[in-house]
Amino acid sequence: MSSNQGYIVKQYSMPIKRYCQTLSLKNNPALLAEYRKVHSKSEAWPEIRKGIRSVGILEMEMYILGSQVFMIIETPINFDWETAMNKLAHLPKQEEWENYVSRFQECVPGSTSAEKWKLMERMFYLYE
Template sequence: MKRFGQIIKVKPDKLEDYKYHHANPWPQIDAMIKACNIQNYSIYYKDGYLFSYYEYVGNDYEADMEKMAQDPKTQEWWALVKPFQTPLETRKDGEWWADMEEVYHLD
């Protein structure tokens, strides 16, 4: 199992829309997340930033992320919520949500 933390900004005028859609996710989206070996997934908000945490329990992260990216319903969901977000200028090439470095963990 590998833990992931990611961060992105949310547009202030879109925060309530973002919260609404994530309080009412489409069932296909939750199913695809699980089908791609992601569990214990949470998104938090603070001062204009969204922080996500999830655990990957599969064997091929890149393949599972590609599977998710190719899913038509996921593409539709991303088209809905992406305009609510502003990626960090310091993110790596190819990232939308910026990956964070884990500096401490306690089980």
């Protein structure tokens, strides 16, 4: 589905909450293409996908515009961000993954995911 047709959102049988984050990538066309590739379904490391789910994350989506990436994370209502991010940082292969993708990212080498990705503040929604 293309961006001008929208994206289907998964429905859950429980209340969920959403976190939004952003990250800057190096503005290099070859690196941007490779970053997209390593996040594709066929290339993403299965251990990383499994680890994300193991800390309680229900869904994670990433969107890109130029060298800016935006991530949406959906979790159960009782999800604790700090606890989950600490657990994620210590899972097998996670540090290796973070070091691997850091070559694409504007970040300090050796940073954890929680240090690289910046939580965003919601400033608008259609109030009910």
